[in-house]
Amino acid sequence: MGNLIxxxxxxxxxxxxxxxxxxxxxKESVSYRELDEIINRLANGLTRLEVExxxxxxxxxxxxxxxxxxWLAANKLGAIEVPINLANRxxxxxxxxxxSESTVLIVDEKLMDRVKFVEKDLVHLKHVVVWxxxxxxxxxxxxxxxxTFEDLLEGSAETPQVxxxxxxxxxxxxxxxxxxxxxxxxxxxxEVMMAAEEYVEVMRxxxxxxxxxxxxxxxxxxxxxxxxxxxxxGSKAVIYERLSVSRFWKQIKDSxxxxxxxxxxxxxxxxNQAECPEEKDNTVRACMAAPMPAxxxxxxxxxxxxxxxxxxxxxxxGMITYNPxxxxxxxxxxxxxxxxxxxxxxxxxxxxxxxxxxxxxxxxKAPYTMCLGYYKMPEKTVEVFRNxxxxxxxAGVVDEKGYLYFxxxxxxxxxxxxxxxxxxxxxxxxxxxxxxxECAAISVKSEYSEDEVMVVxxxxxxxxxxxxxxxxxxxxRMPYFAVPRFILFQDQLPKTPNEKIRKNILRExxxxxxxxxREKAGYKVAR
Numbered sequence: 295m296g297n298l299i300x301x302x303x304x305x306x307x308x309x310x311x312x313x314x315x316x317x318x319x320x321k322e323s324v325s326y327r328e329l330d331e332i333i334n335r336l337a338n339g340l341t342r343l344e345v346e347x348x349x350x351x352x353x354x355x356x357x358x359x360x361x362x363x364x365w366l367a368a369n370k371l372g373a374i375e376v377p378i379n380l381a382n383r384x385x386x387x388x389x390x391x392x393x394s395e396s397t398v399l400i401v402d403e404k405l406m407d408r409v410k411f412v413e414k415d416l417v418h419l420k421h422v423v424v425w426x427x428x429x430x431x432x433x434x435x436x437x438x439x440x441x442t443f444e445d446l447l448e449g450s451a452e453t454p455q456v457x458x459x460x461x462x463x464x465x466x467x468x469x470x471x472x473x474x475x476x477x478x479x480x481x482x483x484x485e486v487m488m489a490a491e492e493y494v495e496v497m498r499x500x501x502x503x504x505x506x507x508x509x510x511x512x513x514x515x516x517x518x519x520x521x522x523x524x525x526x527x528g529s530k531a532v533i534y535e536r537l538s539v540s541r542f543w544k545q546i547k548d549s550x551x552x553x554x555x556x557x558x559x560x561x562x563x564x565x566n567q568a569e570c571p572e573e574k575d576n577t578v579r580a581c582m583a584a585p586m587p588a589x590x591x592x593x594x595x596x597x598x599x600x601x602x603x604x605x606x607x608x609x610x611x612g613m614i615t616y617n618p619x620x621x622x623x624x625x626x627x628x629x630x631x632x633x634x635x636x637x638x639x640x641x642x643x644x645x646x647x648x649x650x651x652x653x654x655x656x657x658x659k660a661p662y663t664m665c666l667g668y669y670k671m672p673e674k675t676v677e678v679f680r681n682x683x684x685x686x687x688x689a690g691v692v693d694e695k696g697y698l699y700f701x702x703x704x705x706x707x708x709x710x711x712x713x714x715x716x717x718x719x720x721x722x723x724x725x726x727x728x729x730x731x732e733c734a735a736i737s738v739k740s741e742y743s744e745d746e747v748m749v750v751x752x753x754x755x756x757x758x759x760x761x762x763x764x765x766x767x768x769x770x771r772m773p774y775f776a777v778p779r780f781i782l783f784q785d786q787l788p789k790t791p792n793e794k795i796r797k798n799i800l801r802e803x804x805x806x807x808x809x810x811x812r813e814k815a816g817y818k819v820a821r
Contacts, residue, residue, distance in 0.1 A: 298458050298483045299369045302525050303330045310528050317532045318359050320548050331451050336367035339446030343398050343421045347372035347456060352396035354378045354405055357511050357535045360425055360443060362521060364400050369464045372456045376466045377512035381773025388412035390468050391419060394478055403431040460484030460662040466669055467514055469609045469714060476716060478669035479609045484662030489612035490522035492631050496603060496616045497553055497580050501528040506551035508534040514609045515557050539563045543572035556583040559711055559744045565590045573598055588625040604628060606698060608686055610665040614656050615698050626697040633659050638692050643681045648694045653704055655683035708737040708745045713775045715747060723771045724749060729757040732787055734795045738804050748780035750800050752787060761810040765817050777819045781810045
């Protein structure tokens with residue numbers, strides 16, 4: 295038994311040698327041989343920071359070659375990478391570092407002020423490694439042992455002798471909670487490998503492909519459905535720091551990319567842009583979309599001359615359905631892959647007949663190809679895996695031919711611009727304001743086919759707060775994407791007899807002429 299992920303890197307170095315494996319914005323590149331050596335050095339550098347099998351390495355870094363090096367180095371040691379959303383700050387940030395029990399944090403120099411802000415709250419952290427795009431950074435004084443990223447690269451180039459099995463956890467990716475705190479999804483090596491291998495097969499990838507991603511590397515999509523597939527089939531992956539809709543096709547052309555993924559509202563944003571010269575002669579042959587709205591599906595394919603493959607998946611499961619290459623059904627998420635069972639259950643966990651609305655559930659056919667559970671949340675883990683199926687919390691139907699159709703979200707979360715937002719966490723920020731008595735965060739439909747965040751607030755008696763003041767309170771305490779667009783003040787919230795807020799009534803009411811809209815008010819939220 296080898297190292298699985300380590301084997302891919304070592305075999306790539308031997309087979310592909312000087313072929314470019316990764317490129318950042320076509321400015322920095324690394325070959326397969328160089329990649330394996332760098333990762334070995336970094337892995338051995340991490341051992342000097344007492345990182346062992348099962349240890350956690352948190353990464354608070356933007357898209358870059360170095361974040362890829364870091365997570366692969368951790369995996370070579372049998373350690374667990376903990377990528378952190380760059381929008382996190384305050385309690386959102388300290389919670390993830392503490393809950394994951396990370397002992398090492400690798401952080402962009404530009405984000406150090408956020409780490410300083412929560413320094414006293416971090417209970418497990420021992421080492422902070424500072425990285426910078428501008429070269430070797432200066433080290434601030436914190437109560438942890440401080441290192442530069444360059445310090446870690448002074449490790450030996452020898453391959454770490456660690457055996458990694460399919461059931462060993464390699465990643466802990468946090469997904470926003472629905473009625474509570476964010477959950478650390480513990481992914482085993484088998485899930486990572488399965489997701490990448492299925493993607494290669496579905497998208498018909500070859501060593502001649504060039505993968506493109508501008509999606510964040512702290513999410514599963516860019517990791518499992520871009521970087522790993524590229525490395526598996528000996529291709530090249532080009533990484534951009536973030537999505538730029540206006541420069542998207544120029545970046546594609548400059549990269550000579552042949553495959554990319556669209557997530558959330560990304561596809562409509564691209565489609566709704568004015569035509570540009572670069573889109574006419576782009577090199578892309580295929581795009582995996584989750585989702586691709588039915589009203590633009592054919593137009594997207596025809597305008598950009600690209601095959602669209604729609605799919606459905608979650609952080610906990612990886613992709614579990616794809617539309618067949620030759621028999622796509624527009625409007626559906628496709629059929630279950632050969633490695634998963636996908637069903638629709640009613641409220642009593644009985645399988646529903648075809649074309650009947652219910653909850654989407656899934657079960658793997660091979661061991662260790664889904665998440666191991668939520669870290670340190672055994673009750674939540676048992677709840678979602680009840681009756682031997684993972685319950686997605688999403689509603690949908692499956693037709694007679696086995697095609698899945700996503701209909702709505704059962705869970706009480708809000709999805710905005712590809713990000714899952716916990717209503718509980720948004721509400722906790724508002725409730726921490728001294729003048730707020732009660733509040734409810736809900737989703738309302740936007741003009742982009744996704745949700746916007748709206749907060750309905752009951753103030754304490756005799757209090758008045760300008761909406762701009764509440765916005766100022768929010769931006770210091772939550773990720774930019776979670777900051778509400780809409781605010782509505784009410785004297786009371788609708789509740790059930792046992793005092794639970796009836797959010798369905800608030801959603802039905804939605805935006806009214808009394809609702810404050812920060813976009814119309816001209817209030818800007820910086821990233």
